[in-house]
Amino acid sequence: MTGPTLALRAADLDTADPLAHHRKLFLGSDDGAVRSYLDGNSLGRPLATTLDSLGSFVETQWGGRLIRGWDEGWLELPQRIGDQLGRVTLGAAPGQCVVADSTSVLLYKLARAAVAARPDRTEIVVDRDNFPTDRFIVEGIARERGLTLRWIDVAYDGGATPADVAAAVGPRTALVLLSHVAYRSGYIADVPAITAIAHDAGALVLWDLSHSVGSVPAELDAWDVDYAAGCSYKYLNGGPGAPAWAYVAERHLPTLDQPILGWLGSADPFTMGAAYQPAEGIRRLVSGTPPIIGMLAMREMLDLIGDVGMPAVRRKSELLTAFAVDAVDEMLAPFGVVLASPRTASERGSHITIDHPAFAGMVPELWQEGVIPDFRNPGGIRLGLSPLSTSFSEVAVAVEAIAARLATSGGPVAGGSA
Structure with a gap:
């Protein structure tokens, strides 16, 4: 497939896309200096309305109401937004989600509570291919508590399967920690099947939804999930350093024993009591302001x-990912580029990873051209496709730019054709 043909095909898909008009709601979507932004799975674009709403908050609430704002609704926001998150994206009934802390801190709290x-x-x-934070956190907890880690080795272009988990769990398993969508390959785990297998072994499961929430539907209640957490700066577009969220199934709330006891997670924070008594419900997971x-x-x-x-x-x-895979096959595979993600659309999230030895040196050059994908060691480019802010044309621009650089760096590999 030639470049112009790919570009025309992308333009046709954009014209037919019923969600295309939402792209203009995001700041920078018409920035000519950024020709293709395919890193929304690391940091999503801000909505244009956020510029006004943040300014209005600073002026009218922070500046206007000052300390009174805490009594006028701020303290309820973590649970209110948590309930909205649960309803819109997680399939979670009210009272089980809260916004607080970072993903790392919440994963630590939930993992410690589970063990x-x-x-x-x-x-x-x-699994050994989980995001480093997830692995590091349970390594630390294992040291703290004298526990043993059982590692699952997964396929390079996949993730943990029900069979993998069934082979790893047993009567000594306290916790299984996995990601709904694998951060590198984009593989979607079979959450209900894996959760059921862990429960049959008497274990609890903590799911990291950082790379799925807002792009892949979840049904945490229906799937019988115990605990879940995730960030909000990817497909939820909360901005750099935005707080994370956590889910605790209602059945676990009365006995939730989280390790970071803070005043706002206590039953009556403003009594400034001498001894900690946990709050009822999901608020007991909160620690600080x-x-x-x-x-x-x-x-x-x-x-x-x-x-x-x-669903839309x-x-x-x-x-988007299907178009990206087709474009990679047709334009990049002849140069030796390998798809490191599932080929079936229903088995992958909203990003794909492609591998080539030249990518480590290429990504900074692409950024200079206004083509912004994501690099993952040792030689992977992740193409993150945020459904509401990414166009098909942006995918075409990125694939064409990568193909052009591969062509000028030595041409096709042996046995391939451009």
Whole structure:
């Protein structure tokens, strides 16, 4: 396929896309200096309305109401936005989600709570290809608690399967920690099947939804999930450093024993009591002061996703990744580029990874050209396709730019044709 043909095909898909008009709602979508932004799975574009809403908050609430704002709604925002998140993207009934802390801190809290709930068990199951934070956190907990890690080795272009988990869990398993969508390959785990396998072994499961929330629908209640957490600066467009969120199934809330006891997670914070008594419900997971400013942009994106609907978001995601895979096969595979993601659309999230030895040196050059994908060691480019802010034409621009650089760096590999 030649470049112009790919570009025309992308333009036709953009014209037919029923969600295309939402792209103009995001700041920078018409910035000519950024020709292709395919890193929304690391940092999503801000909504244009966020510029006004943050300014209005600073002027009228922070500046106008000052300390009174805490009594006028700020303290309720983490649970209010948590409930909205649960309803719009997670399939979670009210009272089970809260916005607080970073993903790392929430994963630590939930993992520690899970092993505390299984005091007679000594093992944590995790896959070797999980995001470093997830692995590092359970490594630390294993050291703290004298536990053993059981590692799952997964396919390079896949992730943990029900069979993998069934082979790893047993009577000593306290916790299984996995990602809904693998951060590198984009593989979607079979959450209900894996959760059921872990439960049959008497274990609890903690799911990291950082690379799926807002792009891949979830049904945490229906899937019988125990705990979940994720960030909000990718497909939820909360901005750099935006607070993360956590889910705790209602059945676990009365006995949730989280390790970071803070005053706002206590039953009556403003009594300044001498001894800690946990709050009822999901608020017991809170430790410190809610990050109010950081969660405002997230709320606006949830409003938009709620209007569009997660099924429509997911349809656009599958079409984008399918177009990207086809373009890679036709334009980049002849240069030796390898797809390191599932080929079936229903098995992958909203990003794909492609591998080539030249990519490490190429990505900085692409950024200079206004083509912004994501690099992952040792030689992978992730093409992150945010359904509401990414166009098919941006995909075409990126693939054409990569192909052009590969062509000038030595031409096709042996046996291939450009």
